[in-house]
Amino acid sequence: MILQQLVNGVALGCTYALIALGYTMVYGIISLINFAHGEIFMAGAFAGLLLVAYGKLNLFLALAGAMLVSVLLGIGVEFVAYRPLRRASRLSALISAIGVSIFLSTLAMLLFGANARGFPEGTFPSRQIDIFGAQISSLQLLIIVTAGVLMLALELVVKKTRIGKAMRAASEDYTAAALMGINVNLVVTFTFALGSALAAAGGVLVGVLFNAVSFNMGLHAGIKAFAAAVLGGIGSIPGAVLGGIVLGVAEISGVALGYSSWRDAIAFAILVLVLLVRPTGLLGKRIDRKV
Amino acid sequence: MLIDPYIQQILISIGIGVILAQGLNIITGLTGQLSLGHAAFMSIGAFSGALLTIRTGLPLPLALLAGGVVPALAALAVGWPILRLSGDYLAICTLGFAEIVKVVFLNLELTNRAFGLTVPQPETTIPLPLLVLLAALGVTLFAQSVRSSRFGRALMAIRDDEIAAAAAGIDVASHKLQAFAVSAFLAGVGGCLYAHVLGYINPSDFGFLKSVDMLAMVVLGGLGSVPGALLGATILGAAPELLRFMATYRMLVYGAMLVALMVFRPNGLLGGINLVEFVMRRSGRPPRRTGGSP
């Protein structure tokens, strides 16, 4: 029973983590809360849905296609709405992000209607698997495995590739990285691309899991995932994963204990409490101010 | 009333927007503490004021006062721990607080859970739209007075440099808390007016998007600027009504407008403009004296 809930929680947490990674990477480099990130996730979900329903692709190809669509969208948004504001106050960039978020979700509503849409039947065979007495659905397994693979891939990209190293340098010290001749614009573009791809994967997985894709799914998931990123320590990649899973497990436990109508409050109550004890999140670096 | 109801509606929407914007401007514009959850204070004010009116039939001014005091107390209670957090951590905490408040109201028997409350039209001697505008004017004058007071200077010092402010003898924690409470008070008054004017409130009316709306007004006009908040609230208060003919495209335009505004005027419409100086220059008086130092 406990194992069962744990798996449920981890599966939900993995989707939060996939979105949270985008928030945390972008924040780590340009200190922007990318509020439109939830809409990138939503766009990924729609792209996946359309590719399966009309493109007749199998789920994994559709997943890849959705990631590509969101990457292009994410890069485009950065170029239009954030890049011109790189030197402006952070609040201006934040408002711009909120504008993008409103724009994209309204656009989705106009294009796809206000009602949630489901994936066609049989997109992914749903069956219950018995593992150590816990009933785990094949969908949950799909989510956990896909998320795990993607996060490993991210780890490799960040640790092993040139651009990944540049990313880490820029997140350590943006100005110094620029002075050292790193093409920071390229790094920022690449960061948005990575984050958007992961969010799109999250979108497709969530869409399949709940069999619902809707224009406003980004707002809610986005806020939660951002909370996960902050909980883990914003700017920290392992932090985002940890934060997502902690929130997912906490929410599911709350629901299992019969507090389902308090579900949204649980995540935030945990966030606020953690921040009060550790003001920079679970794995965040302490900031020392020198005078 | 002589004015047509449509215009009345727009004026009310602007008036309430002005109260909310001036309130948020005090904590975010003057003190530099980003709040992404001001809708929570608005909803606490709306529900406490509405409950008083429904249960006790208290006259509107008293309900408004209570609608401000209750959220101000709430702000003191939550602000005390969270205002120590810096920047974005504070922002996400206020956001989290607002989500929690929403869920609490959705679950509270007292406020009729997710069904919301119907608020009877209050008996007032002055017509309600006029009352709203007078309140907006009063709040704007107050905001201007804050800006030019010793209290307001302390807030701006905290915004610009907390360490220098403390070295000048300003109790940073206490001032942040006071600013937060004042700001919550005004949000509550705005919410309470909203409840009585609309006649119906629901916890979901005060979600994240409401907080964003308020923030957009303040940033649009120019953070920290009192005339800016007035202008921002007027434009965005009227925009949904004026754009109504565009029906579903309204929010699309609104979103695009926010982006365009930030890209082309990142400091807001009136940001960086000193109005007094501007008027003086217009009237031909030299705005600054540029004598050499002795």
Add this chain to the structure above:
Amino acid sequence: MSLLSLEQVTIRFGGLTAVAGVSLAVAEGEIVALIGPNGAGKSTLFNLVTGIYRPTSGTIRFDGAEIAGSPPHRLARAGIARTFQNIRLFPGQNLLQNTLTGAHTRGSWGLAGAILPFLPAVRREEGLLLEQAMHSLGVVGLATKAFEPAASLSYGEQRRLEIARALALSPRLLLLDEPAAGMNPQEKQSLGETVREIRAQGVTVLLVEHDMRFVMGISDRVVVLDHGVKIADGRPGEVRDNPAVIEAYLGHRGVGHA
């Protein structure tokens, strides 16, 4: 009795001991210079005296009362004002506003004053603060620029504005962290006169400065820190000829280099 006294004050940041067992006394009405090579712990000592850091051990007394660990705003209220090595003005505000903020402790109306700005008592207080602020601007010679934004000032002027803001507090003890840095010789000379004038009005001055000519010309006493340790304390002439001091500086850079 000394106005400020430190006894065996130590502060460590992780493995680094920035100030190590420093004892020091500043008498009322003195001008004391604190010198030492880069990283010697001078600014850290200022931060300890103004409550920004709490010492790891040791006692700090101001006017007889133990102050180590009190928050900065309390110490400002008690009469300790300072400037910062890396200038910390309120850049968007004009000179008068900057200085008015410096006069914060001279007033008492808070939020109530903003709600009732028309009360005679509130207006009287505002008038008083304004007078104080203009007076301080006058002392540093910036009164004519009162309505210009602080960000428009030259570097040297910004340093003077910081002094004006600190003076507006009507301090008993004024701490100046490298006030002459970035100034040309004329500016330095007039700064020296200003500091003497400030002392003449009964303010005790403790200053950090790298320019030896400035230091030697102005101070009653010079204290030398090196690697967080006090290595000399005496009249300017004595300190200049102290072999330990010469050694400390030669180890880093030449004496007199600004």
